[in-house]
Amino acid sequence: MIYFLCMVLFAIGLYGVLRKRNLVKIILGLVIIEYATHLLFILIGYRMNGRAPILAEGEVIANIVDPLPQALVLTAIVISLGVTALVVSLAIRIYDRYRTFDITKIRRLRG
Amino acid sequence: MSILPLFVAIPLAGAFLTSLLGRRFKGLPDILSNLCTASLCVISIVSIGMVRGGSTLVYKLGGWMPPIGISLVLDGFSSFMLVTVNLVALLVNIYSINYMLRYTAKWKFYTLFLLMIAGMNGVVITGDLFNLYVFLEIAAIASYALVAFGIEHEELEASFKYAVMGSIASSFILLGIIFLYSYTSTLNMADIGRVLLDKGPGRIIGFIIPMFIFGFGLKAALVPFHAWLPDAHPAAPAPISAMLSGVLIKSLGVYALCRILFNVIGVGESLSLVLMFLGAISMVVGVFLAVGQWDLKRLLAYHSISQIGYVILGIGLGTPLGILGGLFHLFNHSIFKSLLFLNSGSVEYATGTRDLQKMGGLASKMPVTGTTNLIASMSIAGIPPFNGFWSKLIIIIAAVQAGRFGYAFWAVLASILTLASFMKVMKYGFYGKLNEAFNNIKEVPLFMRLSVVILAIICVAGGLLLLNGIFLEGARDVLLNGTKYAAVVLRAVK
Numbered sequence: 141m142i143y144f145l146c147m148v149l150f151a152i153g154l155y156g157v158l159r160k161r162n163l164v165k166i167i168l169g170l171v172i173i174e175y176a177t178h179l180l181f182i183l184i185g186y187r188m189n190g191r192a193p194i195l196a197e198g199e200v201i202a203n204i205v206d207p208l209p210q211a212l213v214l215t216a217i218v219i220s221l222g223v224t225a226l227v228v229s230l231a232i233r234i235y236d237r238y239r240t241f242d243i244t245k246i247r248r249l250r251g
Numbered sequence: 252m253s254i255l256p257l258f259v260a261i262p263l264a265g266a267f268l269t270s271l272l273g274r275r276f277k278g279l280p281d282i283l284s285n286l287c288t289a290s291l292c293v294i295s296i297v298s299i300g301m302v303r304g305g306s307t308l309v310y311k312l313g314g315w316m317p318p319i320g321i322s323l324v325l326d327g328f329s330s331f332m333l334v335t336v337n338l339v340a341l342l343v344n345i346y347s348i349n350y351m352l353r354y355t356a357k358w359k360f361y362t363l364f365l366l367m368i369a370g371m372n373g374v375v376i377t378g379d380l381f382n383l384y385v386f387l388e389i390a391a392i393a394s395y396a397l398v399a400f401g402i403e404h405e406e407l408e409a410s411f412k413y414a415v416m417g418s419i420a421s422s423f424i425l426l427g428i429i430f431l432y433s434y435t436s437t438l439n440m441a442d443i444g445r446v447l448l449d450k451g452p453g454r455i456i457g458f459i460i461p462m463f464i465f466g467f468g469l470k471a472a473l474v475p476f477h478a479w480l481p482d483a484h485p486a487a488p489a490p491i492s493a494m495l496s497g498v499l500i501k502s503l504g505v506y507a508l509c510r511i512l513f514n515v516i517g518v519g520e521s522l523s524l525v526l527m528f529l530g531a532i533s534m535v536v537g538v539f540l541a542v543g544q545w546d547l548k549r550l551l552a553y554h555s556i557s558q559i560g561y562v563i564l565g566i567g568l569g570t571p572l573g574i575l576g577g578l579f580h581l582f583n584h585s586i587f588k589s590l591l592f593l594n595s596g597s598v599e600y601a602t603g604t605r606d607l608q609k610m611g612g613l614a615s616k617m618p619v620t621g622t623t624n625l626i627a628s629m630s631i632a633g634i635p636p637f638n639g640f641w642s643k644l645i646i647i648i649a650a651v652q653a654g655r656f657g658y659a660f661w662a663v664l665a666s667i668l669t670l671a672s673f674m675k676v677m678k679y680g681f682y683g684k685l686n687e688a689f690n691n692i693k694e695v696p697l698f699m700r701l702s703v704v705i706l707a708i709i710c711v712a713g714g715l716l717l718l719n720g721i722f723l724e725g726a727r728d729v730l731l732n733g734t735k736y737a738a739v740v741l742r743a744v745k
Binding site for chain 2: 163173181209212220222223227231233238247
């Protein structure tokens with residue numbers, strides 16, 4: 141169920157990117173897509189009532205949270221930060237040139 | 252000492268030093284980046300000898316054993332792609348010594364350029380799925396920035412479009428990787444292959460494959476996902492157009508798609524049909540869109556879509572001959588398409604326009620550009636004895652042998668239309684009456700000529716690669732082996 145909600149979040153982001161006309165809203169849609177992906181990744185590693193994966197002397201660990209997705213998501217967050225920063229700076233430059241954020245008015249390129 | 256990490260380390264170090272010292276010392280970025288790409292080109296050619304006879308090299312990052320640690324894997328297919336990427340990168344780099352003087356801040360260009368090469372080499376050489384995603388994003392982010400390098404209206408718009416679509420594709424790839432991880436509990440590509448063989452493909456695989464096809468298909472600009480390419484490639488500076496069309500869409504798109512589908516998941520009958528259909532539709536739609544274009548670089552960009560279609564069609568056939576043809580066409584396309592884009596850059600450098608209707612008779616003023624462009628046009632149109640002819644011939648023969656007469660027919664048709672559109676380029680652009688405005692133009696500077704001449708020589712001599720098998724057949728055998736890849740890599744680790 142909770143995985144399904146992640147996919148709904150993903151779909152909301154996709155809708156934002158595809159349907160919105162404002163550059164800023166498109167960027168927000170992109171961010172939502174990335175959040176949905178990261179959230180799903182964390183949830184896949186999560187175990188109900190699990191504990192932190194710390195190995196200790198003489199202790200039997202039965203139910204731990206998978207630490208690998210958490211490490212990977214950190215990398216993925218840094219990557220999406222880079223992409224978002226780049227896209228935002230592009231949007232600022234576009235605003236400088238066209239004086240608008242509306243993509244229907246930014247149409248120098250055909251097709 | 253292993254050479255495997257050098258493919259990523261050299262360009263990364265080059266990018267670091269260029270950004271650190273480039274502002275202070277004017278001539279340094281040129282020398283440094285050319286040294287980097289030249290040494291990469293040499294070691295990638297050395298690597299062909301190391302994987303001869305189907306041997307596989309594995310480098311364990313930090314000494315951790317593979318399913319736990321990240322590994323770099325060099326086999327025939329990787330080595331083939333490394334040669335393609337680094338050869339084109341070297342020649343493009345030589346070209347940009349003169350060309351990039353048109354722009355300010357050359358050192359920023361070289362930094363991004365080397366980062367892009369590091370990303371592409373990393374994608375090709377890695378043996379770990381998440382690592383592949385990271386390198387893919389390094390190359391992609393560098394390419395978004397490079398498309399916007401001119402920061403004019405068109406460049407920014409194209410780059411924004413490319414960045415948005417590219418990040419959606421990356422998200423889908425990451426989603427596919429997440430589901431694959433949740434099913435197999437491992438990220439090493441060889442280990443995933445092993446687990447999938449043991450566990451058998453569950454229903455989730457049917458959910459993962461479309462995600463990878465969408466994600467990598469968008470990076471490779473296959474037809475339903477091609478909308479960004481005709482904007483992004485013409486907007487970039489000419490050397491970057493050559494890199495994007497020549498190698499980026501192949502190493503990020505075609506290579507990664509083939510590696511995951513063939514070697515990790517395994518290709519069945521239905522998947523092969525999907526690949527062939529995507530290939531054929533890109534081939535035909537791309538060329539139809541190209542015929543009507545008057546902007547030289549836009550026309551070339553549409554042809555990239557069409558030629559990628561040939562590559563995917565050949566590989567999708569799944570027969571030994573088809574895969575050989577597809578890979579050979581991949582190599583040839585990266586050579587002649589980068590040559591064509593560099594020539595379009597030369598034309599823009601000399602005349603300041605990309606509109607074919609405003610050109611005319613340029614061959615008399617620019618003999619080197621005219622001749623090399625003629626060679627490249629004949630290669631892409633598939634006229635013997637140039638390299639494009641041999642690879643298209645192999646793909647068509649393979650399609651006929653596999654009983655796919657319809658696809659063979661479409662391949663021939665697309666080839667004829669390609670010929671027609673390049674006759675238009677040569678007629679309007681290089682022959683015919685010279686436009687009065689261009690009476691005073693000169694041939695382009697030395698380094699630009701040098702690099703296009705070398706590319707033209709490879710175009711003419713490219714067919715000879717078929718005689719000496721190790722280069723292409725090593726790559727073909729890896730794809731033919733399919734999911735045996737897991738066993739091969741895990742054996743090489745020990």
